[in-house]
Amino acid sequence: MAGDSIDHASLIPASELLFHTVLSISDITKAANQILIQKDNFRKFSTHLENVSLILKRLSKEDIHHAESLKNSLGVLNQQVKAAKQLVSECNSKSKIYLFINSRKIAENLECCTKSISRAVSVIPLTSLDVSSGLSKQISELCQNMLDDEYKAAAAEEEILEKLELAIQEGNAERSNANQLLAHIVDVIGISTEHAVIKREFKELKSDMQISEPRRDIAEALHMEQIVGLLEKADSATSSQEKERKYFEKRNSLGQQLLEPLHSFYCPISLDIMEDPVETSSGKTFERKAIEKWLAAGNKNCPLTMLPLDTSKLRPNKTLRQSIQEWKDRNTMITLSTLKSKLESDDEAEILQSLEKLQGLCLERQMHREWVKMENYITTLIKLLGARNREIRKSVLSTLSLLAKDNEENKEDVAKVDHALESIVRSLARPIEESKLAAELLLELSRSTTVRDLIGDVQGSILLLVTMLSSDDAEAANNARELLDNLSFLNHNVIEMAKANYLKPLLQNLSSGTENVKIIMTRTLSEIELTDHNKASIVKDGALQPLLQLLSNPDVQIKEVAVKALLQLSTLPENGLQMIREGVAQSLFELLYRHSLQSTALREQATDTMMHLAMSTTHQRADEVQVSLLDSEDDVFKFFSLVSFTGPYIQSKILKTFLAMCQSPSGLTIRERLRQLSAVQVLVQLLELNNQTVRENAVKLFYYMTEGGDCSHFTSHITERCIIVLLTIIKTTEDAEEMVSAMGIISRLPRESQITRWLLDSGAVKIILDCLSDRHKHASHKRQVIENSVLALCRFTVSTNLEWQKAVAQEGIIPILVQLLESGTPLSKQNAAISIKQFSESSWLLSKPIKKPGIFKFCFVPHETGCPAHLGSCTVESSFCIIEADALKPLVRLLxxxxxxxxxxxxxALLTLIHGGTPQGGACKVLADADAITPLINLLSLQSARLEEKILVALEKIFQVDEIKNKYKASATMPLVAMTQRKDSHRLRSLAARVLAQLGVLEKQSSYF
Known part of the structure; x- marks a missing residue:
């Protein structure tokens, strides 16, 4: 029903018209939520429509059956809803690529529909309908929001659309550009990259274009065709067979004669054929570079007409540019159709000349490389690898590399030719210039998974490549090394054996070779894949000192190579410890602290290496070897100060380095030095950065700095903004360790009233409560989260501030604390008991006295006994009573x-019952009934003076109750007598004697007093 149009609105009651409109809007929102393009825009549009629907539903509850004025406005609204429905329906039926290309138009239409519906809603006669002021205000706000809202294509869509327009404007129809643009589009619209799926999308796109063509203006239709024409150049949009068919249809229609260029193709200034022709204000056309050079030389008149030129008007002559390109393409096709026969001749000079021409065409345009493949040049080129002439073989290898670059099909076509890979591998054994080109070609081919398998199977390929690693030609060695890494997963054992045989001569050359050889060896060492055993052997055999010598070389690029090698070796903890002992850390530190050093890569790699060295100091062997990464307070200051002068990557690595050092045997010293440097001030600033990695590491280091030290000197750096950031991290972070650290910082902050007030105002209690529940997302760190959360609570439960206690009690904290007494870790239990103790200290004050009933009530109303300990009216919420909270039994168990x-x-916590108010027997009996007396007596054997003194003072009060004294006299006597024999504390002996006297065991005049 909702889908039917309402053509006779005047004949339908207002209530029914409202019902139909609401149903139509419901259909639209459902359909809009299914559209996969511009999800944010359609989600926003759906939200506005849903709000309109809610308002219409509220209106339907009013007495509006005969409201003619409402019917008129609903008729207008219904027409706009129909327009919105048509727009959403079209977007649901069109192909995804069509919708993407029209992203801007769709956004404009959505904005237009939103505003039209807003205006239609705004004309609803609210005054005559006598609706509530609240509903009227709601409608007004909704209409204004809809009018103010803007719709735009997403940033990713805009970026791709701009690239499409630029490619069309510049005539960049190269396959690689089309591939890249189509890949971006496919990623944004979320379709499969399979060839069949993309082909189907293009078929639907063309069908949609034909349907929409009558409604488009000429310029819009032409622009759409240009975009589709560009995208069809992509590999996945058109099959290779279709491309080949189109190519030969055109090529066969051209004839065999090359055409001379037209006179208009030449630039009047340079006399060369133009590439980027531009028309000046004088009406003459020149090559852009030539006329710009003419104007830059101070000339202000046209070189042909000598008329004054408007230098701001250089208009691209697109028509001429296209004509020149068509002429070039025609001649290139004819050239390629005739050149192959010359490559098959016996004349070496002609072959070399033809190869040079072919290579030039391949370099000129990617499209030419496609045509070379279609003309089946690959097979002809492979045959020429068997030529005796070295120059021919080198030219062939270069050309094949060009054809294989960034083209999966060409890579596979090369490998399919009989004995092609064997011929290329054979060139590896020839002189360096040819072997380098062969390695370059094999490296390009190895980027294809299919071809990589075949290269690894060619006999001798691995050993020839390993031999090339020691080449004096750095480029050849690099190509061989990268190719070996590409092949390593196929022939792992063979390569490891070859590398093992190679490591020894590599180290020898590193130590005793010329500087150039040392650099090549270092580069090899920095990039070749090494096992942990290899790394250990290299350091053991003395590689560090030669690398340190290269590190002192003034050439930054040589430093980079040396640091990169050290970085690879430093990932093994044993190596890291040895590197610290041999002075690598100090050399890296000095290198990092040179502000004149400009190489970002060098700084990053040096910082990475320092981080690995720091991590090695946390290794189990670090205690044995006694190493220190930063020896002096000055070094710590300088290294940490780099955090303020570097980018996010280096900042995060420096913070990780200090994190590792804080966990090393010298961690206490490092933390103390950081405190002295006021490092907290820097860390607090880093917490507010947008870079997540830097923030995470800053929080963790801040946490370590609060451990085992006085945090009071942090107070000046802690602001309300800092508190809010820490709490936000706890709520939102996906990193469990960051959450633990942030809560740990909160728990250790100085217990100053201002900081506590900030925490309360920022909702800290509710956040802590969430962390104590099972709702938090970091189950793997549940123990640490709960321990830090319980400790953080202790600051809010101090008995000196009833306001804070009431605030946290209202959140339901006390039952959770009691539960933790049963199920928490020892540390959680301890801090839960501390908070319960602090709550209980206030119970004497908060317990309400029980009013004595009158004589009449005394006879007929049951007498209220009150709390047996506090002798008043107690509840968990009002007086924090531990008896009402059922905390006695778990507290006794903890004894x-x-x-x-x-x-x-x-x-x-238990002793607050007898120490908090006026001593009386009721509280003592409560403890006795909870079976607390026996564990109290047993604790006297722990040999903890502070604990023993508390127990003795408590027993002296408890044994004032004769019933309890008589019951426990026998069990208490011997532990108390034993304490009177102790010689280490006169205070404890005296207290024990007083309790024994109370039990009647000693005379009150005894010498023990």
Whole structure:
């Protein structure tokens, strides 16, 4: 029903008209959400329509059955909804490429529809309908939002559309450009890259263009055809058979004679055939570079007419440029059709001349390389690899490399020719100029997975390439090394054996060769794939000192090669420790601290190496060898100061380096030095950066710096903005360690009232509560998250600030703390007990006295007994009573824990019942009923003076209750007597004696007092 148009709106009641319009809008929103192009725009459009629908539904509940004025406005709205429906329907039926090309037009139409619907809604007669002021305001705001909203093609779509327009404007119809543009489009619209799928999309695109053609103006239709013509140049848009058919149809229609260029093709200034002809204000055409050079020399008149020139008007002569290109293409096709026969002659000079011409054409345009393949030159060229003339073979290898570059089909076609790969491999064994070209060609071919398998199977290929590694020609060695890496997964064992045999001469050349040989060996060492065993052997055999010598070379490129080699060797921890011992760290540090050094790559690699060296100091062997990465406070200062003068990549690596050092045996010293340098100030600034990696490492290092030290001197650097950033990280980060670190920082911040107030105002309690629940996303770090969260809570539960206590209690924290007493880690239990103790200290103040009932009520109303400990009316929420919170039993169980810290925290919480208010027997009986007395007595054997003193003071109060004293006298006597024998503390002996006197074991006049 919703899909039917409402043609007779005047005959339909307003309520039914509303119903039909709402259904139509519902259909549109469903259809809009299915469109895969411009998802954000259509999502925004759907949201506006859904809001309109909600308003119409609210209107339908009013008494509007006879509201004629409403029917008129609904009729207008219905017409706009129909237009929107048509637009969405078209976008759902068109091909994805068609929609992409028309992205801007679609965005314009969506904006137009939104504004039209807004205007239609705004004319609804709200006053006459007597709707509520709230609904009227809502309609007004919605209409304004719809009018203000703008629709644009996505940034990725705009970027590709601009590249398409530029390619058309510049006439860049090369296959590689078309491939690249189509690949971007396919990625954005989300279709498969399979040839059949793209072909189907293009077929639908052309069908859509034919349907839409009558509605388009000429310029728009021409622009669309130009875009499609460009994209059809891509490999996946047109099959090779179709391209070949079109090529030969055109080539066979040209004849055999080359055409001379027209006179108009020549530039009047340079007298060369023009490539980029431009027309001046005088009406004459010149080559752009030539006329620009003429004008740059100070000439202001046309070189032909001598009329004054307007230098701002150089208009591209596209028609002439296209004519010149067509003439060139025609002659190139004719040349290629006749050149092959000359390559098959016996005249070496003619062959060389023809090869030179062929190579020139291949270099000139990628399209020419396609034509060379269609003319089947590859087979002819492979045959020429058997020629005796070295120059012919070299020219063939160069030409084949050009044909194979960035072309998967050509790579495979080369490999398919009989004995082609064997012929190329044979050239590896020839003089360096030819072997280098052969390696370059094989390297290009190896980028095809299919061909790579075949190269590895050619007999002798691996050993010939390994031999080339020691070539004096750096380019040849590099090509061989990269090719070996490409082949390594196929012939791993063969290559490892070859490398092992090669490593020894490589090290010998590194130590004793000429400087040029050393550089080649170092480059090989930096890029060749090495196992951990290889790396260990190289360092053990003395590679570090030669590399350090190259590191001191003034040439930056040589430094880069040396650092890159050191970087590869440093990934093995044992090597890292040895490198620190031999002074590599200090050399890298000095190199990094030279502000005049301009090479970003060198700085990045040096920082990476320093990071690996720092990580090696955390290795299990670091304690044995006693190494230190940065020896002095000055070194720490200089290295950390680089964070303020470098980019994100180096910043993150420096932070990781300090993170590793903080975890090393010298970590305490590093943390203390960083504190002295006020490094926190820098880290707080880094927290607010947009770079996620830098921020993550800054948070983690900040966390380490708060460990085991006084954090009070951080206060001046902690701002409300810093608090908000840390809490945002906890809520949003995907990095579990970053979340743990941020919560850890919160837990260790100085407990100053201003910082606590900022935390409360920023919603810290709710965030901590989420972390304590099972809802947080970092289950792998659950233990650390909970430990840090419970510690963070302790600052809010101090009994000196009832406002804070009430704020966190209202969030339901106390039951969670009690639960943690049962299920938490020892540290979580300890801090949970501390918070419960702090809450309980306020219970005496908050417990409400029980009013005595009158005589009449006393007889008929049950008497309210109140809390047995606090003797008042208690609840968890109002007085934080640990009895009401069911915390007694878990606290008593903690008294039996092995961790002294946990025991003491639990003891402190329990003793608030007898220390918080006026001593009385009720609280003591509560402890006795909870079976707390026996574990208290047992704790006297822990030999912890502080814990023992707390227990003795407590027992002195508890044993004032005769019932409890008589019950536990026997079990308490011996531990107390033993304490009176201790000679290390007069205070404890005296306290123990006082309790024994209370039990009647000692006289009150005993010498123990």
């Amino acid at each position: 039996r824990e092995q961790e002294i810290g946990t025991c003491e925290a639990s003891l402190d």
